[in-house]
Amino acid sequence: GVGELVLLEKLLGLPKGNKYGVQGERQVPVLQTNNGPGLTGLMTIAAHLVKQAKKDQLLGCTAEEKAVVQQWLEYRVTRVGGGSSKEDTRIVLKDLNTHLEDKVYLAGNIFTLADILMYYGLHHVMVDLTVQEKEKYLNVSRWFNHIQHYPGVRQHLSNVVFIKNRLYTNAH
Amino acid sequence: MGFGDLKSAAGLRVLNDFLADRSYIEGYVPSQADIAVFEAIGAPPPADLCHALRWYNHIKSYEKQKASLPGVKKALGKYGPADVEDTTGAAADSKDDDDIDLFGSDEEEESEEAKKLREERLAQYESKKSKKPAVVAKSSLLLDVKPWDDETDMAKLEECVRSIQADGLVWGSSKLVPVGYGIKKLQIQCVVEDDKIGTDMLEERITAFEDYVQSMDVAAFNKI
Numbered sequence: 179g180v181g182e183l184v185l186l187e188k189l190l191g192l193p194k195g196n197k198y199g200v201q202g203e204r205q206v207p208v209l210q211t212n213n214g215p216g217l218t219g220l221m222t223i224a225a226h227l228v229k230q231a232k233k234d235q236l237l238g239c240t241a242e243e244k245a246v247v248q249q250w251l252e253y254r255v256t257r258v259g260g261g262s263s264k265e266d267t268r269i270v271l272k273d274l275n276t277h278l279e280d281k282v283y284l285a286g287n288i289f290t291l292a293d294i295l296m297y298y299g300l301h302h303v304m305v306d307l308t309v310q311e312k313e314k315y316l317n318v319s320r321w322f323n324h325i326q327h328y329p330g331v332r333q334h335l336s337n338v339v340f341i342k343n344r345l346y347t348n349a350h
Numbered sequence: 351m352g353f354g355d356l357k358s359a360a361g362l363r364v365l366n367d368f369l370a371d372r373s374y375i376e377g378y379v380p381s382q383a384d385i386a387v388f389e390a391i392g393a394p395p396p397a398d399l400c401h402a403l404r405w406y407n408h409i410k411s412y413e414k415q416k417a418s419l420p421g422v423k424k425a426l427g428k429y430g431p432a433d434v435e436d437t438t439g440a441a442a443d444s445k446d447d448d449d450i451d452l453f454g455s456d457e458e459e460e461s462e463e464a465k466k467l468r469e470e471r472l473a474q475y476e477s478k479k480s481k482k483p484a485v486v487a488k489s490s491l492l493l494d495v496k497p498w499d500d501e502t503d504m505a506k507l508e509e510c511v512r513s514i515q516a517d518g519l520v521w522g523s524s525k526l527v528p529v530g531y532g533i534k535k536l537q538i539q540c541v542v543e544d545d546k547i548g549t550d551m552l553e554e555r556i557t558a559f560e561d562y563v564q565s566m567d568v569a570a571f572n573k574i
């Protein structure tokens with residue numbers, strides 16, 4: 179939630195100083211603005227920060243890319259979070275693995291906010307995957323390893339290790 | 351290194367396998383390495399080689415910027431998986447034979463020339479033979495890796511050990527062996543090239559995972 183937004187601010191090169199709070203049982207992040215009640219919601223605040231940093235291309239360029247970015251931001255907020263069950267997580271990994279089979283980034287060929295927030299959201303999941311699971315979700319592993327090496331993204335988060343020699347199967 | 355013949359199905363399969371867990375030929379950004387391989391392939395790979403196709407389409411999107419991508423184009427044999435034989439060099443070696451002028455001499459000096467020729471060619475053959483790599487000395491090791499107590503996460507421990515990568519080291523099968531009081535040790539096999547990997551180095555790197563590993567011993571050491 180708020181932690182990710184702070185990481186995002188740094189990645190975007192924004193100056194510090196934004197004040198965050200949380201709301202309700204589900205700890206929804208809130209950005210306090212100078213005038214008014216503030217902005218609520220991870221997706222909303224993240225998009226706002228991107229625009230503030232004048233890096234709109236992170237939201238997609240073509241209409242199709244923008245739609246795909248929104249789709250994965252919505253997915254992130256509704257399906258990926260601290261309270262997910264093992265089964266929910268398994269489904270998320272399966273969905274992602276299928277989607278990433280023919281794409282380098284979530285939106286296709288460009289790096290977007292969708293990649294950033296899905297990376298932060300899934301970090302705690304990827305850290306705990308076994309070698310076998312990382313091979314099972316090979317496309318997710320490839321994508322995750324790529325994003326964590328993208329300049330400015332990983333910051334203080336731990337580096338998740340992906341083994342080069344595949345052990346379990348050669349058939350994909 | 352190299353992918354073999356990238357215009358053949360076999361070469362494309364090697365490329366496909368290589369790209370299954372990589373976004374790019376080298377590193378994590380598009381570079382001249384990708385352009386070199388892209389240009390060598392010529393056409394999009396078939397749909398059943400989904401990783402190669404994914405990579406191809408992605409690199410195609412950088413077509414306009416290809417001159418400004420980082421890096422320097424190297425010979426194709428320099429890219430790709432380390433354990434594939436570099437077949438691109440084969441063409442260069444056979445050119446040596448062309449250097450000898452077979453028809454230059456006239457009849458009177460023929461026997462002298464012929465003798466010199468024969469000796470030259472023998473010398474070349476000998477030097478080619480000696481260039482063949484010597485058989486690499488390897489050993490099979492069985493390592494015992496002991497955890498701190500029965501609560502240590504053995505799956506994580508195994509992952510840490512397997513994450514140790516080095517040139518000349520290949521991990522094999524493993525199993526958990528009970529040693530008493532509920533504690534299990536990880537017995538894992540590996541094959542090492544004697545010149546490149548020493549047991550000291552292995553012990554150092556394994557025991558570096560202080561959170562999980564209490565100690566490591568070599569249970570068995572066999573030359574192969």
